[in-house]
Amino acid sequence: DAMVIQNPRYQVTQFGKPVTLSCSQTLNHNVMYWYQQKSSQAPKLLFHYYDKDFNNEADTPDNFQSRRPNTSFCFLDIRSPGLGDAAMYLCATSRSRASNSPLHFGNGTRLTVT
């Protein structure tokens, strides 16, 4: 059974129209991450939550926001999507931030911006 679940698998939005991607986990992990992966590139970390503590990467645009209402759920909000934001968005979880705590990924949401 999938332990990190992302919805929807595919999302189409219009240029400038806000969009929300969701992630849920059944692992009860403390840390949840959002990565952006563009075609033929490595995943790039946008931000993560350690419990309720939000940690933004320095180069993540303000256009990207996140919410974690409880342990199980985390949302990625893109306030005004541009064409350059079309990508696969990957949610991941880990038990802790320790280096011996690997990430478990969901299957991603592929975002198309028209």
Next chain:
Amino acid sequence: GQQLNQSPQSMFIQEGEDVSMNCTSSSIFNTWLWYKQDPGEGPVLLIALYKAGELTSNGRLTAQFGITRKDSFLNISASIPSDVGIYFCAGPEGSQGNLIFGKGTKLSVKP
């Protein structure tokens, strides 16, 4: 920040052949992880390495944590068509241990 250099970028092999790919860094890592990503899916953890010199196997896959802690390799023996995908090395960076990825090795297997 730290960077991971992964090679080769892509490989085209015949079914049954062995495969080797590697990952290097200019700085020390305490953990090396190898993930596989199928098209349209999220990365799946294959092998985790936590100790310099460690050699770990997972079926036909074997990975080693380099003794200098600046490199790791992944071998696949007797490749099969379902081995097709992109293989990423990854390691934790900085004080928060956020995972960074190599650029991936795209593997194609010809039946």
